Amino acid sequence: STVLVSGASGFVAAWCCRVLLQRGHRVRGACRSEEKAQYLQQLFDRDFPGQFETVMADDLETPGVFDEAVKGVDGVLHTASPFHFNTDGKAITALINPALKGTENMLQSCLKHGDKLKRVVITSSFAAILDTAKPVPQQYTEEDWNETSVKETERDGEAQEPVSSYRSSKTQAERAAWAFVEREQPSWDLATINPPYIIGPPIHPCASAEKLNTSSKTCWDILHGAKKEDDMPGLLGCVVDVRNVADAHVMALLHTEAGGHRFAPTIGELRSPSPQPRSADTTAGKWTLQDVADIVHSSARIPAEWRGNVPTGKPQTGGAVVQNGLSGEKTAKVLGVQYHTLQNTFEATAIALKDYEKRN
Numbered sequence: 001s002t003v004l005v006s007g008a009s010g011f012v013a014a015w016c017c018r019v020l021l022q023r024g025h026r027v028r029g030a031c032r033s034e035e036k037a038q039y040l041q042q043l044f045d046r047d048f049p050g051q052f053e054t055v056m057a058d059d060l061e062t063p064g065v066f067d068e069a070v071k072g073v074d075g076v077l078h079t080a081s082p083f084h085f086n087t088d089g090k091a092i093t094a095l096i097n098p099a100l101k102g103t104e105n106m107l108q109s110c111l112k113h114g115d116k117l118k119r120v121v122i123t124s125s126f127a128a129i130l131d132t133a134k135p136v137p138q139q140y141t142e143e144d145w146n147e148t149s150v151k152e153t154e155r156d157g158e159a160q161e162p163v164s165s166y167r168s169s170k171t172q173a174e175r176a177a178w179a180f181v182e183r184e185q186p187s188w189d190l191a192t193i194n195p196p197y198i199i200g201p202p203i204h205p206c207a208s209a210e211k212l213n214t215s216s217k218t219c220w221d222i223l224h225g226a227k228k229e230d231d232m233p234g235l236l237g238c239v240v241d242v243r244n245v246a247d248a249h250v251m252a253l254l255h256t257e258a259g260g261h262r263f264a265p266t267i268g269e270l271r272s273p274s275p276q277p278r279s280a281d282t283t284a285g286k287w288t289l290q291d292v293a294d295i296v297h298s299s300a301r302i303p304a305e306w307r308g309n310v311p312t313g314k315p316q317t318g319g320a321v322v323q324n325g326l327s328g329e330k331t332a333k334v335l336g337v338q339y340h341t342l343q344n345t346f347e348a349t350a351i352a353l354k355d356y357e358k359r360n
């Protein structure tokens, strides 16, 4: 079967392409840059000759931009959407329009030209789950929805604060997708993946560390001394491995029963030896700077010269400041995703980022 992946040059999408190819699918990657398309072509031709092709899709906001790309595909992973906080006072233009119109345009193209299509999987986000104005549940699940960020957009328009704008962009795009399917009743169905902060080894085209995607840049900054002892223990929120996010996308495409569902994957074991997430574990998936420091200072796999950049803090105390995590149970149970541990994820991230250091 053939699967279209939009935003193929992105951190998450490149991994989605790789997982699809590893499982024997043909992949059509939609990109807006010729240079990045060529990079991906070379990357995947090495291991999967003849199985990967690219298609140009310049502007998410142009109606019909995916019309050609969806023709003849069995499945679609729509990942393309801006993830950054550089709105420069233009929240709607920079984040919300590309997210929302990009999703609507993709679904319109699927409706018109997706003759063989069985399922569309959209990369939404934990940002469409977390509502900072609502009482905090013991543990977040796929049942929760962010309503506040969209209200903030309605109130503040272009001047909206960037983090809230991003959350609003993801919430509006996901809402629009479910509404589209409800209204149009297409022959295919929809699933969404709602990951929290995604880290892991980047494989996507990226000319230098400065141009790394937002979440990989966070890891880069930590490893280059951006955090001090005073920032410890440093709650960083919920987190998941990019390889598991890709697994979740691919499994959501393949498992019949995934249609109509949201899936929030998370990180596996963080601090205790028992497998996580467990439904009773309210800290599931939440990481701290202290957790990262513990890994950096104890792991032989982390490049030694980075150790001095990361404060030691008070080893093994990260868990004490964590509450209200995200349950990754549904993704594990329904999609069979087996989560990486934070240790494994952060080591793989650091090793891959070492390669980016050489590009500077």
Ligand code: NDP
Pocket (backbone or CB within 6 Å): 006, 007, 008, 009, 010, 011, 012, 013, 031, 032, 033, 036, 058, 059, 060, 061, 079, 080, 081, 082, 083, 098, 123, 124, 125, 126, 170, 194, 195, 196, 197, 198, 199, 204, 213, 214, 215
């Ligand atoms: P990247 O920035 O690496 O990828 C974003 C992709 O979308 C790139 O291919 C980019 O193209 C494309 N894109 C962005 N804006 C536009 C636009 N205006 N027109 C056309 N293409 C565009 O980020 P991620 O891989 O992290 O993000 C992928 C998806 O995952 C997004 O939907 C994001 O919201 C979601 N997500 C990410 C999380 C994270 O922590 N990383 C957490 C939860 C969800 P180009 O390469 O040409 O710039």
